Amino acid sequence: MVLVAVEFDGRGVTQTALLRAASDIICAAADREGNPSLGYERYDDAPDRVGVPIKGFSVISKYEIPKDQAEKDAADAALPVDQVPAPVCDLSHYKDCYEEVAGEAMLYEPRSVDAVLVYDDTMVRGGEPWAHIGLQAIHEKLKDGGAIVVNSKKDPEFLLNFIQPTNKRYILATIDAEGMDKIFVVPLIGAMLRVAPGIVSYRSVIYAIKDRYKAEGLKKAEVVKEAYHKVKFIEVPPAKGPIQLKRRSKRFEEFPTWKEMPEGIVVYAPPVNTPNPHYKTDTFRTYRPVTDPAKCNKDGLCWLYCPDSARSPDPEKLFEIYVDYCKGCGVCAEVCPTKAIKMVYELDFKEARLW
Amino acid sequence: MVRMLTTGTTTIATAVKHADVDVISAYPIRPYTGVMNELARMIADGELDAEYIVCDSEHTQFEIAKHAAACGARVFTGSAGIGWAFAHEALVVTPSDRVPVVAMVGNRALDDPGNFGVEHTDVLVTRDLGWMMCWPENPQEAYDLTLMGYKIAENPKVLLPYIVNCDGNFITHVRFPVDLPDEELAKEFLPSTPPPRHNVLHPDRPLSIAPHVDYYWGAEIRRQMDQAMKNAIEVTRKVHEEFNKIFGRGGPPFVEEIYTEGADAVLMGVGGMAMPARAALKQLRREGIKVGYVKLRRFRPFSTEDVVNALRKFKVVGVLDMDFSFGSAHTGGIIFQEVRSALYDLPDRPKVVNYIIGLGGREITVDVMRSLAKEVNEIAKTGEVKQVVKWIGLRE
Numbered sequence: 001m002v003l004v005a006v007e008f009d010g011r012g013v014t015q016t017a018l019l020r021a022a023s024d025i026i027c028a029a030a031d032r033e034g035n036p037s038l039g040y041e042r043y044d045d046a047p048d049r050v051g052v053p054i055k056g057f058s059v060i061s062k063y064e065i066p067k068d069q070a071e072k073d074a075a076d077a078a079l080p081v082d083q084v085p086a087p088v089c090d091l092s093h094y095k096d097c098y099e100e101v102a103g104e105a106m107l108y109e110p111r112s113v114d115a116v117l118v119y120d121d122t123m124v125r126g127g128e129p130w131a132h133i134g135l136q137a138i139h140e141k142l143k144d145g146g147a148i149v150v151n152s153k154k155d156p157e158f159l160l161n162f163i164q165p166t167n168k169r170y171i172l173a174t175i176d177a178e179g180m181d182k183i184f185v186v187p188l189i190g191a192m193l194r195v196a197p198g199i200v201s202y203r204s205v206i207y208a209i210k211d212r213y214k215a216e217g218l219k220k221a222e223v224v225k226e227a228y229h230k231v232k233f234i235e236v237p238p239a240k241g242p243i244q245l246k247r248r249s250k251r252f253e254e255f256p257t258w259k260e261m262p263e264g265i266v267v268y269a270p271p272v273n274t275p276n277p278h279y280k281t282d283t284f285r286t287y288r289p290v291t292d293p294a295k296c297n298k299d300g301l302c303w304l305y306c307p308d309s310a311r312s313p314d315p316e317k318l319f320e321i322y323v324d325y326c327k328g329c330g331v332c333a334e335v336c337p338t339k340a341i342k343m344v345y346e347l348d349f350k351e352a353r354l355w
Numbered sequence: 356m357v358r359m360l361t362t363g364t365t366t367i368a369t370a371v372k373h374a375d376v377d378v379i380s381a382y383p384i385r386p387y388t389g390v391m392n393e394l395a396r397m398i399a400d401g402e403l404d405a406e407y408i409v410c411d412s413e414h415t416q417f418e419i420a421k422h423a424a425a426c427g428a429r430v431f432t433g434s435a436g437i438g439w440a441f442a443h444e445a446l447v448v449t450p451s452d453r454v455p456v457v458a459m460v461g462n463r464a465l466d467d468p469g470n471f472g473v474e475h476t477d478v479l480v481t482r483d484l485g486w487m488m489c490w491p492e493n494p495q496e497a498y499d500l501t502l503m504g505y506k507i508a509e510n511p512k513v514l515l516p517y518i519v520n521c522d523g524n525f526i527t528h529v530r531f532p533v534d535l536p537d538e539e540l541a542k543e544f545l546p547s548t549p550p551p552r553h554n555v556l557h558p559d560r561p562l563s564i565a566p567h568v569d570y571y572w573g574a575e576i577r578r579q580m581d582q583a584m585k586n587a588i589e590v591t592r593k594v595h596e597e598f599n600k601i602f603g604r605g606g607p608p609f610v611e612e613i614y615t616e617g618a619d620a621v622l623m624g625v626g627g628m629a630m631p632a633r634a635a636l637k638q639l640r641r642e643g644i645k646v647g648y649v650k651l652r653r654f655r656p657f658s659t660e661d662v663v664n665a666l667r668k669f670k671v672v673g674v675l676d677m678d679f680s681f682g683s684a685h686t687g688g689i690i691f692q693e694v695r696s697a698l699y700d701l702p703d704r705p706k707v708v709n710y711i712i713g714l715g716g717r718e719i720t721v722d723v724m725r726s727l728a729k730e731v732n733e734i735a736k737t738g739e740v741k742q743v744v745k746w747i748g749l750r751e
């Protein structure tokens with residue numbers, strides 16, 4: 001028996017429902033082949049915070065992964081979608097597989113994943129959902145040889161600049177999923193089928209999608225097929241030499257012991273007027289506010305309205321942003337009476353890289 | 356039968372729908388909220404016809420449930436963690452009024468601010484009030500135990516409120532494959548109208564429930580509740596029998612033995628931790644190590660008979676508590692105290708040790724279960740207990 005898993009990485013509020021949708025599609029596809037699965041979103045995420053990195057998962061147990069799955073999928077993907085044969089539901093190992101996958105139910109994240117689907121390409125920099133967790137690299141849970149599939153107009157080579165080096169080998173793939181379908185997880189899953197075969201079969205996904213989207217089912221299945229063929233990908237070799245990272249996630253053992261923790265649930269604050277050194281919210285950001293000095297009249301509304309106190313009070317510095325804390329919500333740009341603030345795509349900045 | 360990939364909150368809501376309840380009182384708190392959301396959806400979509408009352412707090416919520424039940428309505432309500440704690444005054448008077456309220460408790464830590472991870476202490480502080488309580492292992496069982504709940508609670512020999520516990524996140528929020536029965540089959544098991552009882556408020560027969568009580572009455576009222584709880588054991592057995600006959604599944608009423616064949620030592624616990632235990636024990640069996648797991652399905656009433664009969668054949672029992680009683684005997688978990696006491700009269704009793712596990716919602720892995728199984732097995736071999744109560748997965 002083997003456990004396989006997929007991770008979905010999105011942003012709070014706007015993409016919460018899409019975590020669930022992707023997980024449901026993958027689990028429904030697994031179910032069609034007689035493979036039991038678990039689907040869930042990370043419990044301690046607070047997805048009501050704008051832009052916060054959030055995660056969802058599908059975990060599947062199956063008896064084995066057919067060696068020729070990639071070839072079978074390729075053959076199916078060559079057919080018109082309405083002629084793809086139905087998956088076979090094989091329940092002969094169901095009970096054993098169920099027991100195995102249910103054994104993984106008391107976790108918040110799977111122990112490892114075979115593919116990561118990234119909903120917003122600025123998230124390849126990693127995500128820091130809570131102070132104590134630290135910065136989780138996008139490949140944190142990825143198995144060696146797994147695949148990262150990003151919803152992006154960019155090429156994989158470009159995105160690679162922003163991803164922390166790792167000892168793992170993996171496939172980095174991009175697809176302009178949002179340009180293909182409003183429910184962009186559909187093309188993302190299509191792309192995943194190509195670069196991470198064996199998690200669920202192409203045909204089971206086609207049938208799960210047709211069933212889920214009813215009248216629009218065939219149209220959505222076409223999108224899966226198109227994405228399967230269109231996806232761009234590169235193989236990323238393991239990094240050479242030792243890896244030095246400025247920021248990384250914290251391991252469980254690194255947290256204080258019960259004897260070291262101050263009693264009474266106490267957290268000491270940083271000195272007044274100094275930023276919190278522990279918690280950075282820069283990974284919430286997709287767009288960065290940039291002030292045009294020619295237009296700025298120094299009225300300070302941006303500083304006043306910023307919901308996160310992420311701007312300096314100094315008019316001479318045009319109320320510059322604290323780059324570690326700005327969440328990219330765009331409130332400052334919205335309230336600026338002279339329209340001096342533009343929201344600029346984060347990956348246009350070289351220093352957007354967090355390692 | 357409907358096959359679904361869904362959570363425990365949805366399966367419980369489905370059982371409530373199949374029970375055709377009349378009144379639902381609701382107030383949101385994670386991880387219970389999913390049930391009230393799903394029930395609201397069912398009413399909005401015309402799948403269920405019930406009064407849905409959104410309250411201003413949990414206290415009101417449980418008062419309303421109690422009063423509606425006193426009027427003869429079939430009711431559903433629920434809460435979690437501190438919400439449950441806030442309802443406490445209402446919870447206290449519900450069993451003594453002998454009304455069959457059914458509630459879901461999404462177990463949640465009490466309440467290091469914002470920690471919504473599972474811990475069973477929230478419901479166990481209600482242990483001694485006269486509420487029946489059970490723990491499903493997974494969403495499938497959550498459906499079963501909820502539907503059975505109405506039948507047990509409404510039995511005129513019982514008439515006590517009933518709690519279905521659900522491990523926060525792991526059962527309330529994780530989607531599992533489940534097979535839910537058709538409504539007709541559920542109705543065959545549980546008719547829409549509850550059996551008649553004496554204590555229903557109705558204009559045709561005026562009566563007063565819970566007037567002023569003093570020391571002339573108190574002890575007898577407690578003894579009545581004691582009898583009802585005792586009766587609930589036999590009623591629960593019968594209800595399980597009937598359920599199993601109609602649905603072809605449902606399991607034993609109090610204690611389920613998992614991989615116990617040929618084992619000298621067992622782990623024991625309630626709720627979802629049976630899942631990693633099953634996976635771990637099966638692996639160990641393949642490796643030639645035989646350790647079992649005894650799943651306690653119901654904690655109130657606690658069937659001493661079933662527990663003793665299940666455990667007497669083992670040398671060691673390791674009780675897993677996802678709860679804690681500060682300063683208690685041996686300073687251990689609540690379920691441990693009870694299991695250990697139940698075995699006391701056996702001339703040749705098993706050694707009982709206690710593992711405090713998963714507090715505050717800490718993850719429980721298959722590997723942890725493997726190591727605990729090996730540990731109790733080792734105690735069975737050597738007969739030596741080094742530590743009666745042990746904290747697992749703690750940073751120290």
Ligand code: SF4
Pocket residue numbers: 289305306307308309310311321325326327328329330331332333
């Ligand atoms: S985008 Fe502007 S308002 Fe929003 S957090 Fe950044 S600086 Fe503050």
